[in-house]
Amino acid sequence: MNNVKLAPYKRSSSMKSVVDTMDTRISTNIGGLGRRYYDQLSQDLDKIIQVDVTNGVTETKGSVRGRAIQLALEMRSRGVSENDVIVIVSRTHADQTVVVLASLFLGAIVAPLNPEFSYKESLELVKKLKPKMCFCDIRMVSQMERIMPMLSHAAELIHFGEKSGSCVPFSKLFAHKESEYFQPVFIENPVITVAFILPTQGTTGNPKLICLSHQNVFGQTALLLHIFNYPDKIISFFPLCWIIQTALTCASFEANVMRILPGAFTERSACKIIHDFEVGYAIFGTDYAMKLISNVAIKARILSLPDFIESNNFGAKFDFNLNCLKCIMIGTVNTTKYDIQQLKTLMPHVKYLQCYCLTETGLIAASTIRNYAESLEKPDSVGQILCNGKIKIMDLDSRENAGPDRFGELYFKGDGMMLGYFKETDKTLAAMEKGYFKTGDVAMYDEEGWLYVQGRLEDVITRDDRRIYAIELENIILMHPLVKDVAVVGDSKQVVACVVRKRDTSLSVEKLTKFISERVPSYHMPTKIVFLDGFPRTTIGSVKRKILREELLTIKIEYSSSFTSINVD
Known part of the structure; x- marks a missing residue:
């Protein structure tokens, strides 16, 4: 099966009451993500798909595939089998990618956790997940070593790096040779089989664990590629536990996308990486995008250099050229029209693509490269409803369907829908109503299917x-x-x-x-x-x-x- 091409937004005949873009279904006959990516990575083996800036590691499709096969063989010999949970707690780096792919090859469930979670949050999530193996980096070793004895079952702790305490070093897991006879697990029903368990961000309460199917992640990857119109080289500073970062990781397996894997975000490091690697596409979110344009190297391009130095009372050398940057995805937080104005003023050659996404639903709306000109006329919108989704707005008082141009609670159903909250049936049922997920966000859509979000329902104050x-x-x-x-x-x-x-x-x-x-x-x-x-x-x-x-x-x-x-x- 070739790379998935999605149809553009089509206005539904039922627009007055709901926005329905379920006209284009994605094929479900993929045999699971592991089988899919095993086949995809067997073509163009010399194509570079990831560059780890922190250690200089550059890997091709063949290298990633080969290491993933070696790791999968070792994990299997250590007892990992289909539907076992593999926890990953680390920053984004090249070895993390290999663990994701190897786990999918075995039909295991990938459960990335946020390295920024507190000890208490991590402990509760790991106890619930009952992982077979846990992979962590140097920052998380001590925390995970405290958690392991608290589990009611045996779990092996792997450290990305040299031996540390009771951890097994990651480098010791490659004793097996790459086997030409290796075959990934075939997933009989990818629509209902869990591939990833992702945590919520914990902005309104304790993090919950969300089960996403193979088909779900495959569809989210297709949507992400559709938004960027198949980017060649892309950078993101976000962790794997965020749904868009998960989709981006899979996009490198799916469509020859080269991922630039940076360290921690700083304005200068982001500018330098974009300049050095001539990066054309970025997933920054509004917060990082606003920080990026605050860098003096970017501001200097707006003023003449002498005026800039005089106004800031210092001299500087500006050696970053960001003309290569074409698109930045923003909108992971609420974005104001003033943010958009400032971004367009300081970097006018860049397209700023808004998006609206929940882990429970996947990507619901976005401005894309194809409809970017139209999005400029709707700066308050988070984007147009994407294909394979259906939304309706429920009036906050009557709880009736409000239709277009009226704010209410946003309900969603579609291919991006989660399977449910992990081991929390009651919470899953409470979040659903007649097949729709109740997002808890206050929103409105217009007659053209553009979505406007006013924030969380709990942010509506009644006095x-x-x-x-x-x-x-x-x-x-x-x-x-x-x-x-x-x-x-x-x-x-x-x-x-x-x-x-x-x-x-x-x-x-x-x-x-x-x-x-x-x-x-x-x-x-x-x-x-x-x-x-x-x-x-x-x-x-x-x-x-x-x-x-x-x-x-x-x-x-x-x-x-x-x-x-x-x-x-």
């Missing part, structure tokens, strides 16, 4: 029987020239605006309050403004509003030997 959408108030506050970032949280009694000021600026509560009051009705006014240095964020840039709510809205009870006082501040 005095009036609804306040946090994102609307945030956009007003962001208009102030001294405000860098803002997050609004609230309940029936309080509306708290958490504000990050721009560097080396002074902005008082009184001045910001006056600015807001001139632009919003009185019932939209925050009851409190708090200045912070930054926000707690997930690895994909989403603000952990749960933490802000707990710190700023929860009533704190302080005990002493003589009295109990309640402090609402």
Whole structure:
């Protein structure tokens, strides 16, 4: 089967009540991802598909396939079989890719966890997963060594690197020679068989584990390639546990996409890698994209060099040319039209592709290279509904289907739907209604199928029987020239605006309050403004509003030997 080509968006005849783009189905006869990628990687063996910037490792399809076969043989000899769970807790690097492929060859389930999870979060998830093997890098060794004795079953701990403590070094798993007789497991029903278990980001509560089928991930990979129109070389700083990063990893097996694997994100390192490797495509999300354009090397291109040096009171050498960059995927967090304006001003030659994606549903909407010109006319949209999906908007009061041009809770069904939450049937059933997944996001679509998201349902604040959408108030506050970032949280009694000021600026509560009051009705006014240095964020840039709510809205009870006082501040 050749690379999958998806049809463009088609307007449904039922547009008035739902957006239905299920016209183009993806073939399910793939025999599982392992069998699919084994065949795909057997062609053009010298094609480079990954470059690890941190250690200089460059690998071809033949190299990755060969190492994955060796690793799969060793894993099988150590007792790994079909449907066993393989946990990976590491940054994105070349060896991680080989573990993913080897696990799929064996029909095992890949369960990548976020290296940024706390010990408690990781412990609970690993205990639930009951993995056969755990692969981790140097940062996670000590944490995983603490977790292993807490498990009720035996699990082997593998360390990417040299021997460390009780870990088996990854390099010791390649004693087997690549065998021409090796055959990956054939998955009889890829539609209902689990391939990956991915965690949620934990922005609104404890992380949940989401089961995705072979067919699901195959479809998400096809959608990602469709959005970028089959990129040749792409970079992403995100972890494997994020659904788009999982799809990107699989895209390198599927369609000869060369992945540039960087280390930790910094503005300068991103600029240097893009320049050195002439990268044309990037998945940054809005947060990283905004940080990228803050680099002095990029700002210098807008001003003449003498003016720039004078305005910043320093001299500098600018040696990065980012003209090779064609597209950046943004939108992993809410993106304002002001973000878009700034991005287009500082790097006008780049196409900024918005996307809207949940792990439970996969990619729901995006602006693509093909419809980019149209997306510029809809800067508030997160993109157009993608094929193989169906959505409807439920009124927040009546819970009836609201139709187009009205905000309500977004429901989704389609090929990207999860199989369910791992070992949590009750939560799975609670998240579903008549075949639709209840996203918990407030959204609207227009007559052309473009989607507009107002944030999470829990971010809709109700005070005095009036609804306040946090994102609307945030956009007003962001208009102030001294405000860098803002997050609004609230309940029936309080509306708290958490504000990050721009560097080396002074902005008082009184001045910001006056600015807001001139632009919003009185019932939209925050009851409190708090200045912070930054926000707690997930690895994909989403603000952990749960933490802000707990710190700023929860009533704190302080005990002493003589009295109990309640402090609402």
